[in-house]
Amino acid sequence: MVAAKSYLRDVLATCRNNLSPSYIDERSRFIQRRLIESRWYRQAAIVVLYAPKDNEVETRQIFADAIASRRVVLFPKVIRSSKQLALVRVDDLTNLQSGAFGVLEPTGTETVPPAHLRQALICVPGLAFSPSGHRLGRGGGFYDCLLGEVGSDTTSAGLAYSFQVLDQIPQSPIDRRLNLIFTESALYEAALNSEPATAGADQGGI
Secondary structure, three states: OHHHHHHHHHHHHHHHHHHHHHHHHHHHHHHHHHHHOOOOHHOOOOOOOOOOOOOOOOOHHHHHHHOOOEEEEEEEEEEEEEOOEEHHHHHHHHHEEEEEEEEOOOOOEOOOOOHHHOOOOEOOOOOEEOOOOOOOOOOOOOOHHHHHHHHOEEEEEEEEOHHHEOOOOOOOOOOOOOOEOOOOOOOOOOOOOOOOOOOOOOEEEE
């Protein structure tokens, strides 16, 4: 299981790192637009975004639309002591600075506990996703923990390039499924909730 995940991470990270700026920009615009036009985004009062790293799908377009439409926008900040993500409100991208693992993190202090999220849409990065909502991330388990704490009216959405969607991904029992996967060419309506995977499942984690 661990070896299979590690192999997939190496292969997909190499593929993503070799993407051209024009590819990232064009596909990211399509993916973000698909999400913004979705009913899940329209219904969301709170949007949780990530600051992309290593050629992950961009989120700036979503941020701009969410701020313009007066939604609350939160970004994650790693809490090393508890190995969890704190969700911090951000009104301007200049309020992000380099943090844990070289990812841009919010500098503000206004946080929202995951269990208190209402009508929220959480955008999640990853290295690979399956149509049934499984995800392969960097291996830290931070998003699995976050998704395990949110309420039932919170929707999770993976943002991915089409080549990152695989039929099968190795899965451990603690991995959480996503509700939706957005790519530049498709929308996958996956798990109805962020349930943990069952042992032996053939799809993908974080």
